[in-house]
Amino acid sequence: MNLRRRRRPLRTIRSWLALCLLACAGQAQATLQLQPADRSLTPAQAQATRQLLDDAAQRLPPAWADALRKPVSVEWRDDLPAQVHGRAMAQRILLDRALLDAWMARPPQAGIEHPATRAALAAVIHELAHLYDRTPQGRLSRDPRLLDLAGWQVSPMRWGLRTSHNAFSDRSPDRYELDSPVEFVAVNLEYFLLDPAYACRRPALYRYFAAHLRASPTQADCAAGLVYLQADAGAGQSPLLQIDPDRVYAVDYLFAEGNDRAMSRWGHSMLRLVICAPGRARGPDCRLDLQYHRVLSFRAFVDDVQISSWRGLTGSYPSRLFVLPLEQVIDEYTKTELRGLRSLPLKLDPAETAALLERAARLHWSYDGRYYFLSNNCAVETFKLLHDGVPRLAGERLASITPTGLLRRLQRAGIADITVLDDPEQARRLGYYFEPSSAHYQAMFEVAKQSLHLPQSEVQDWLDLAPGERAPWLQRGDLRASAALLLLEQAALRRQELLARDELKRRFLGRGADRSSDDAQALAALQDFLRLEGFLSRPAALLPEGGYGLPQHDERDALTRESSRYAAQWQQQREQLHADARRWLPRQSQATLLATEANIGSLGRRLRELHLEQGGLQL
Amino acid sequence: MIRPLLICALLALPVAPALASSFAGTSAGASSAGSSGSSGSTSGDDKIVLQARDDAASFVASEGRIRGVQLEAAMHQLRERNPDARQASDMQLAQAILAL
Numbered sequence: 212m213n214l215r216r217r218r219r220p221l222r223t224i225r226s227w228l229a230l231c232l233l234a235c236a237g238q239a240q241a242t243l244q245l246q247p248a249d250r251s252l253t254p255a256q257a258q259a260t261r262q263l264l265d266d267a268a269q270r271l272p273p274a275w276a277d278a279l280r281k282p283v284s285v286e287w288r289d290d291l292p293a294q295v296h297g298r299a300m301a302q303r304i305l306l307d308r309a310l311l312d313a314w315m316a317r318p319p320q321a322g323i324e325h326p327a328t329r330a331a332l333a334a335v336i337h338e339l340a341h342l343y344d345r346t347p348q349g350r351l352s353r354d355p356r357l358l359d360l361a362g363w364q365v366s367p368m369r370w371g372l373r374t375s376h377n378a379f380s381d382r383s384p385d386r387y388e389l390d391s392p393v394e395f396v397a398v399n400l401e402y403f404l405l406d407p408a409y410a411c412r413r414p415a416l417y418r419y420f421a422a423h424l425r426a427s428p429t430q431a432d433c434a435a436g437l438v439y440l441q442a443d444a445g446a447g448q449s450p451l452l453q454i455d456p457d458r459v460y461a462v463d464y465l466f467a468e469g470n471d472r473a474m475s476r477w478g479h480s481m482l483r484l485v486i487c488a489p490g491r492a493r494g495p496d497c498r499l500d501l502q503y504h505r506v507l508s509f510r511a512f513v514d515d516v517q518i519s520s521w522r523g524l525t526g527s528y529p530s531r532l533f534v535l536p537l538e539q540v541i542d543e544y545t546k547t548e549l550r551g552l553r554s555l556p557l558k559l560d561p562a563e564t565a566a567l568l569e570r571a572a573r574l575h576w577s578y579d580g581r582y583y584f585l586s587n588n589c590a591v592e593t594f595k596l597l598h599d600g601v602p603r604l605a606g607e608r609l610a611s612i613t614p615t616g617l618l619r620r621l622q623r624a625g626i627a628d629i630t631v632l633d634d635p636e637q638a639r640r641l642g643y644y645f646e647p648s649s650a651h652y653q654a655m656f657e658v659a660k661q662s663l664h665l666p667q668s669e670v671q672d673w674l675d676l677a678p679g680e681r682a683p684w685l686q687r688g689d690l691r692a693s694a695a696l697l698l699l700e701q702a703a704l705r706r707q708e709l710l711a712r713d714e715l716k717r718r719f720l721g722r723g724a725d726r727s728s729d730d731a732q733a734l735a736a737l738q739d740f741l742r743l744e745g746f747l748s749r750p751a752a753l754l755p756e757g758g759y760g761l762p763q764h765d766e767r768d769a770l771t772r773e774s775s776r777y778a779a780q781w782q783q784q785r786e787q788l789h790a791d792a793r794r795w796l797p798r799q800s801q802a803t804l805l806a807t808e809a810n811i812g813s814l815g816r817r818l819r820e821l822h823l824e825q826g827g828l829q830l
Numbered sequence: 831m832i833r834p835l836l837i838c839a840l841l842a843l844p845v846a847p848a849l850a851s852s853f854a855g856t857s858a859g860a861s862s863a864g865s866s867g868s869s870g871s872t873s874g875d876d877k878i879v880l881q882a883r884d885d886a887a888s889f890v891a892s893e894g895r896i897r898g899v900q901l902e903a904a905m906h907q908l909r910e911r912n913p914d915a916r917q918a919s920d921m922q923l924a925q926a927i928l929a930l
Contacts, residue, residue: 499903502878538881642899650887651896658891695891729839822929828918830926
């Protein structure tokens, strides 16, 4: 049974009526017959009904009208349940009488933008869409491609079966569409025919329906490019990022290698967008425009101060698509976590790249899925993005629940090009491989040791020294040794920062942590910060209700304003939190951090002096 | 049993950017630490050069053997815009970046 939710409560008056009409205009005229079921309409009602059905029939693409060969009877009913606009039976559609009353009560010149016009036409089209969907020519709601686009995604854990839940619930035009694929098709066909903005807001679905029905209803003037919200764009930059698919030279599978820790053994899956600098023609040089590259990374949004593995297993964290600057991702993995990154170009043509970006935008604005460690993790989400965004890839056997598994399958299917890693030196130089900083710690130490005759034999012994013990050595090296010492000093700083972080966590979150007022204040500040971050990680939350799909002109203006406001506040709170966190540390740790920073500062000065002394190039 | 695990111990669950790095985490300027030009007012174009500082240090320390893409990108950009940079060798450029 197909129920149509009523958008506004309307009063009904009479017992049911029906009428017969031969749709009389447009190409649909030849076959589509909307017939009577009763004779008791007043002449005015009969005329209004004729007008409505004519209008609806005129809008139907010929392929749709042709498929409805048998006459369809139309009945006005006032016994439909509340919230139901209509029903589609075998060869009969029932419509809420209130729609007719509202249609008749409109001002004489009311156009499609009048709510009553829109509601009545939408109801007729919705029910005719159900009838069409049931014909052999229709069957849209069973088409795997439609299900991909709509959000009943395949699930690798269930042998390729689809999820029964549609998680594309943000910025939906009408949440009734999420009820079932059948309703999704009917609701979306309403919008396809009646809303010129549909082509801009749901471009992939527009193209799908247009190709299927061989029709292209009027399109509005779409806002250019695709926009995404960057949770951490950097100070002074607008968090709203516009990407023009024509400027994307390549998409890489970006794989963060696992490390020894049990929980990150399988690595992390991301996609890297190789975006060309403004003005640069699309080509291999774009690979060096690193500051414009962005990373699409599915992450659990953890709205709490500590992660619970139980919550991770049971899906109580939202899974969100983050858009991050590449350089931030490089720092995070190679310098903080000491994990390597492999960036493997995917073989996609420009149209496929554009479709993938469009799909990413749909996910970014509408998806509110759940992160499950096992069944809906980063690898599964990335697989689904590729699968749903590029139809060709849906035909490949790529499903995997681990990032390494997905990598292997992409490679086997010839989609990811791993030959870029064949020459390790070139892979590093061209950015196909980003080494963990730790890869050269020992070598750097050897350089310094040789030059300065350091007494320690291993890099670890050097890093274990107190910063004050290392300090005197730092003023003695030549340019080469000083460069090596700088890298080691930075490694020492990062290590101390991690220790400090652990120390704070133990203090604030550990069992039996003492709850001084300082601690309570710290936790409150952190919770507040996370609340703010929640807004930035769920882009749809920044937009007012009403719009749907990809944000268009007015919405982008609102987004620019709102997101800048939130981002500025977020930056400020983050800096405050950094400063406070320093204060909350034990004195000893504070002193170590300060001394290491001083070491880095003095090495910087030494490098500049040496450079000046030898008359080096000044930039 | 519900065992709460702390964020840093649980890298398989990649988390929102701020949590990953901000709670007393890495200082934002770590990669350009010690640089005289690491003020917040750098433009995007300068940023690519400052971001190359670690790569430049590896390049200088390894006498050119370790050559990362961030250095490559910075050199490419400097040579596109700066006539002096076009005359300079890779090592001279790397040293200049390191001395920023």
